[in-house]
Structures are given as structure tokens and as C-alpha cells.
Amino acid sequence: MNSFETQLLHTPFDKEDAYHSLSMPVYNTAAYEFDSAEAMEEAFCGRTADHAYSRITNPTVQYFEKRIQHLTHALSVTALNSGMAAISNALITLAHAGGNVVTSAHLFGNTYSFLKSTLGAFGVEVRFCDLTSPDEVRAQIDEHTCALFLEVITNPQLEVADLKTLSSIAHQAGVPLVADTTVVPFHVFHARDFGVDIELISSTKYISGGATSIGGLIIDYGTFDWSRSEKLSPMVAQFGASAFTAKLRKEVHRNLGAYMTPQVAYMQTLGLETMELRYARQATTCLELARRLETLPAIAKVNYTGLEHNPFFALSKAQFGSLPGAMLTFDLASREACFGFINRLKLIRRATNLFDNKTLAIHPASTIFGTFTEEQRRSMDVDPNTIRLSIGLESVDDLLHDIVQAL
Numbered sequence: 001m002n003s004f005e006t007q008l009l010h011t012p013f014d015k016e017d018a019y020h021s022l023s024m025p026v027y028n029t030a031a032y033e034f035d036s037a038e039a040m041e042e043a044f045c046g047r048t049a050d051h052a053y054s055r056i057t058n059p060t061v062q063y064f065e066k067r068i069q070h071l072t073h074a075l076s077v078t079a080l081n082s083g084m085a086a087i088s089n090a091l092i093t094l095a096h097a098g099g100n101v102v103t104s105a106h107l108f109g110n111t112y113s114f115l116k117s118t119l120g121a122f123g124v125e126v127r128f129c130d131l132t133s134p135d136e137v138r139a140q141i142d143e144h145t146c147a148l149f150l151e152v153i154t155n156p157q158l159e160v161a162d163l164k165t166l167s168s169i170a171h172q173a174g175v176p177l178v179a180d181t182t183v184v185p186f187h188v189f190h191a192r193d194f195g196v197d198i199e200l201i202s203s204t205k206y207i208s209g210g211a212t213s214i215g216g217l218i219i220d221y222g223t224f225d226w227s228r229s230e231k232l233s234p235m236v237a238q239f240g241a242s243a244f245t246a247k248l249r250k251e252v253h254r255n256l257g258a259y260m261t262p263q264v265a266y267m268q269t270l271g272l273e274t275m276e277l278r279y280a281r282q283a284t285t286c287l288e289l290a291r292r293l294e295t296l297p298a299i300a301k302v303n304y305t306g307l308e309h310n311p312f313f314a315l316s317k318a319q320f321g322s323l324p325g326a327m328l329t330f331d332l333a334s335r336e337a338c339f340g341f342i343n344r345l346k347l348i349r350r351a352t353n354l355f356d357n358k359t360l361a362i363h364p365a366s367t368i369f370g371t372f373t374e375e376q377r378r379s380m381d382v383d384p385n386t387i388r389l390s391i392g393l394e395s396v397d398d399l400l401h402d403i404v405q406a407l
């Protein structure tokens, strides 16, 4: 089999285009025409794979999905129009009123709010626990638990989940493990090998590259026995290992209407082709910068799980290798010092987002978590003295120079 770099460019797929275009064209259409009423019936009832309407499938988006599916060896891939759409579609597929989702309070801000407020209003209970304590996780799971949901490296705390331990706890209890892996790309972290059943990715980040567009992916590895799911077990007789994907694609995804658009699929397919190349550069720079920032007296603490003395180093190395992502955080003396630093930056951009080609700086407590109360921020371990850097493709010397002058 070809190497991952080669597969990124030359994954086999069915590319039906009338003009044999080398790139997949952008099929900018809402609907598709049929030759007969019978052909329409077959397509609408799902007996043929023909496209009917672009809220449900579109050739350009399907091509992007198939490329991801070949690269991850997944059962199915669904592309949505944001990472949040991937998270919400997947969790709505699994959760039901009276059920609960076990997770950590260390979550992306919108994910926390989605679970607590949006799903909470429909009678789904959210149980926040300390994922570094296997006993606590085991105690929170019961017969109404719909999913164990987590982020593989949390942001901005950079806490690493022990996935082998957590997946075995979940599977023993008959619960699927759903993981947001946005911070480490799938060629670095092989989610299936660590017991992840459903992988969720904001493709806005590493895949798009250059921050061209917003997108999300739901990857179903077909590993979970859905007969153990309170909600999905009635679908197993007909769909077997595809019960989750069937519920998602035939119901939830159609009803919520958040499918990726063809323009975005085109841009993200191009981004995908250079992902491995960009990641190698960005993550190498991130580690080197983390080492050099530790030597600066103005910086109280540098957090990157690839640093040898980081408390998660060994676990991070076992799961993600020696370059665990291209994001680091560091602490200054106060919130005022953080604001001053950000305001003095000349090269590094003041922006949210992760894994743009350009390096970005943000103060998470006042932005991503700005509308949370002080108490909520404390419970989520979002420190007011922390700066987050997402590392781009610039030279490490230029980045360090900007940081030193801003300090």
C-alpha cells in the first residue's frame, strides 16, 4: 500500500464527471434531474445511489467524504458545514430525553454550551467528571448513558485523555466512545486503534489549511455494537454495524440540514492534499518554540504535551507520537500582562481559529470563554493568565523574535 503522503493525493474513488476533469468539479446545484418517475422513486427511497437534493448528498461533498473514508479506513464519513454541526449531529443521533452524556468540563466553549443548554433543554442530562480519574468516569456511567464524549487533548488546559482506559470503561458498560480529535490530525492519531467509535473533527482547522472555510466531519468506524444502545438497538436488525450511520444519514442529518456545501468541499479537498506537509512543519516549530519559550524569564509556564517534563508526556507520546499538535499555551504574570503582550504583537496575528498557515494568538479567558461566569471559568480550569498560540508556517526564529519584543 502507498504511504499516507501518497494516498493523500492519489486515493482511489469513483469520479463520475462527463469531461474527465482531473480535479473534482464544484457541482453547484441544489437538485438533480431524473429520466423517469420510476428512477425518481428508486432514488428517493434510497434503492439507488443517485443524488436527489444537495441538503442530503452532493457529488463534490461525497468525493471529499470518500477521500477521508479511504484515508481513515472508516465505515462511513459525513461532512457537515462546521465542526459544531458535526458534534451536534452526532450527539443528537445518540442522545434521547431521559438519557445522559458523560463528559469533562474541559471542553471547547460551544460544545460545553451545546451539551448543557441546547441538549439540556430537551431532557438530556450532562454529567461532567474528571476524565483523569477512571473510577469517577465508571461511577458516572449508568444504563441511560448514551455516550462518553471527550476531546483527546483539551483546549486550553492541554489535558490528555487516556483513551485505552476510557474506551475500555465505556465498552464494558455498553457505551460508545465519541471523541473530538480536532487538535491532532488522523495520520498522527489513529483513533480506532485507541477504541474511539465515532470520531469528530472540525475540518476548519488542519484539513482546510489556510483557514479558507468552516467544516466538520463525523467518522464512524463501525466498531460499536449498537444492539447495546438504548436508542439505536431497534435499528440493528436492519442496519447492523451501520445503525448509527443509518440514523444519522436517513434522519438526523436530513432534518437538521447542515450538510457541507460543494464550494467548501472543493477547498477542503485541496487543503487535505497538503495536510501532512503542513502538519510536520507546524508541529516541529511548535515543539521547538515551546522549548525556547521555557528559557524566557517573563514566561511563568509553558504548556505543550510534547515537552519531556509535561505531566502528560508519556501518555501523549504513546497516543500521538513526539509531535502532539501545533498549539501551545503559556502563562504570564496577570491578565493585564496578557493583554499588553497581545497588543504589542507585530507578526503573530490576533485571531481565534487553530492551524491556519499563519501563527495566531488569543487570550482564551476573555474571548472563547468570555461570556462564561468567573466561577464557570474556574470550574473549567480556564486560567485568566494564559495565552494560546496556534503555530503556523513561519520560521521559528521570526516567531520567537516577535514574542520576545512583545514580552
Ligand SMILES: *Cc1c(COP(=O)(O)O)cnc(C)c1O
Binding pocket: 082, 083, 084, 085, 108, 111, 151, 155, 180, 182, 183, 202, 203, 204, 205, 214, 215, 216, 354
Ligand atoms: C474549532 C473547534 C470546534 C468547532 O469547530 P467549528 O468548525 O468552528 O464549528 C470543536 N472542537 C474543537 C476542539 C475545536 O478546536
